[in-house]
Amino acid sequence: MPEHATREDVWTAPVAPGPVDATIRVPGSKSITNRAYVLAALSAGQTLVRQPLDSRDTRLMLGALAELGAEHERTPEGVLVHPLTPGDGASVQVELGNAGTVARFTPALATLGTRTVRFDGDPAIRRRPVSPLLSALSALGAVIEDEGRGAPPFTVQGGGRLGGGTVELDSTASSQFLSALLLAAPAFDGGATVRLVGGAPPSEPHIAMTMDMLRRFGADPSREGSEFHVPHADLRRTDFTVEPDLSTAAPFVLAPLVTGGTVRIAGWPEHTTQPGDWLRSLVRELGGRAELDDHGLTVTGDGRLRGTRLDLHEVGELTPVIAALLCFADGPSVIAGVAHLRGHETDRLAALATELSALGAEVTDTADGLRITPAPLHGGVFHTYDDHRLVMAGAVLGLRVTGLQVENPATVGKTFPGFVDAWQELLG
Ligand SMILES: O=C(O)C1=C[C@@H](OP(=O)(O)O)[C@@H](O)[C@H](O)C1
Numbered sequence: 001m002p003e004h005a006t007r008e009d010v011w012t013a014p015v016a017p018g019p020v021d022a023t024i025r026v027p028g029s030k031s032i033t034n035r036a037y038v039l040a041a042l043s044a045g046q047t048l049v050r051q052p053l054d055s056r057d058t059r060l061m062l063g064a065l066a067e068l069g070a071e072h073e074r075t076p077e078g079v080l081v082h083p084l085t086p087g088d089g090a091s092v093q094v095e096l097g098n099a100g101t102v103a104r105f106t107p108a109l110a111t112l113g114t115r116t117v118r119f120d121g122d123p124a125i126r127r128r129p130v131s132p133l134l135s136a137l138s139a140l141g142a143v144i145e146d147e148g149r150g151a152p153p154f155t156v157q158g159g160g161r162l163g164g165g166t167v168e169l170d171s172t173a174s175s176q177f178l179s180a181l182l183l184a185a186p187a188f189d190g191g192a193t194v195r196l197v198g199g200a201p202p203s204e205p206h207i208a209m210t211m212d213m214l215r216r217f218g219a220d221p222s223r224e225g226s227e228f229h230v231p232h233a234d235l236r237r238t239d240f241t242v243e244p245d246l247s248t249a250a251p252f253v254l255a256p257l258v259t260g261g262t263v264r265i266a267g268w269p270e271h272t273t274q275p276g277d278w279l280r281s282l283v284r285e286l287g288g289r290a291e292l293d294d295h296g297l298t299v300t301g302d303g304r305l306r307g308t309r310l311d312l313h314e315v316g317e318l319t320p321v322i323a324a325l326l327c328f329a330d331g332p333s334v335i336a337g338v339a340h341l342r343g344h345e346t347d348r349l350a351a352l353a354t355e356l357s358a359l360g361a362e363v364t365d366t367a368d369g370l371r372i373t374p375a376p377l378h379g380g381v382f383h384t385y386d387d388h389r390l391v392m393a394g395a396v397l398g399l400r401v402t403g404l405q406v407e408n409p410a411t412v413g414k415t416f417p418g419f420v421d422a423w424q425e426l427l428g
């Protein structure tokens, strides 16, 4: 159980009284919001970010940018981000919480200012890898001190500029290392060429998201296989609108496969780089229907789903919710390709194996995933290890399990502070 959670702090996830029938609006994408804030800070002139996610991770990003010298204002239309200023050589602290995007995307920005910036956060972020990124930034000219543990805390001594150039990067532990270099590269004197070594990074759609958003802010990124090139560029964008978060939508999208019925997700984009868009194919593979039209996505299920084998390397953040779902399948399932989840908010493979087994399923963690053999589940406390996506997984389990008590539900505020209310709305 995480250090600061108590057993009293639980939410009894509601059992579905029958087939669901609901229209749900999910908040803005964490990944798009935090990229938009970073690119806005690197732009000349102010950028209005419309329909941003307002959650712990996005507040941490705005807080980090303020420490680094980019202020913002909340307006009725969205968040207005001001350009990064070089600063006054002061020593500041950036609070990372447990936000991977803040821990990975902001150190490069610190190299561009003149401040001495110490990065640290929750106990959990001190277990999440950053060293391949810090080594690459150092090779590009940054001055960084860490404590030799390969994770926060670390300190960046801003030099007012970064030369940039060509660098090798092992991004197999997190795609965010690569995204971090690419996002900041237009501000490096010589841009950046990043050659990937060590194997394919996970979360390919998030890399595509980075490339797409760089273009939309005026950069000219290119890719040839495992080599990425981002020339120096003056970024500018006055207005940027954030899409709904399709990964946050996952428990709602998949609910009809457990309960039967229909769920509509309003505003599902027709074209997107978000990994959650893959849920449409997953629903079909598991036996449901998913139709996209001008109003959004409509998912229909009959409460039965097939056991399956899934490689989730590209969509790792969906794993907790999918693992919970597969506990209700008609046969065993295997999830593969997600060894890097051991370095997420918690060791998600260990956490899921422990918690799903404790409820009665047969779940084991493998070198790169999970083996799930469904069995009748019973109620009990579902520990969430300060992981927002485990709260969402617990909600999915509760659809069919009486007395499923989700511990520390507030931790879902990392990406969706209104999750519990939205879930109650789903169930009428
Ligand atoms: O770039 C991003 O916004 C993200 C990339 C992915 O990280 P990893 O590649 O570390 O899994 C994803 O899991 C995370 O939720 C968000």
Ligand SMILES: C=C(OP(=O)(O)O)C(=O)O
Residues within 6 Å of the ligand: 098, 099, 100, 101, 317, 344, 345, 389, 415
């Ligand atoms: C891995 C995740 O988050 P982070 O941005 O902290 O890496 C996630 O949201 O599932």
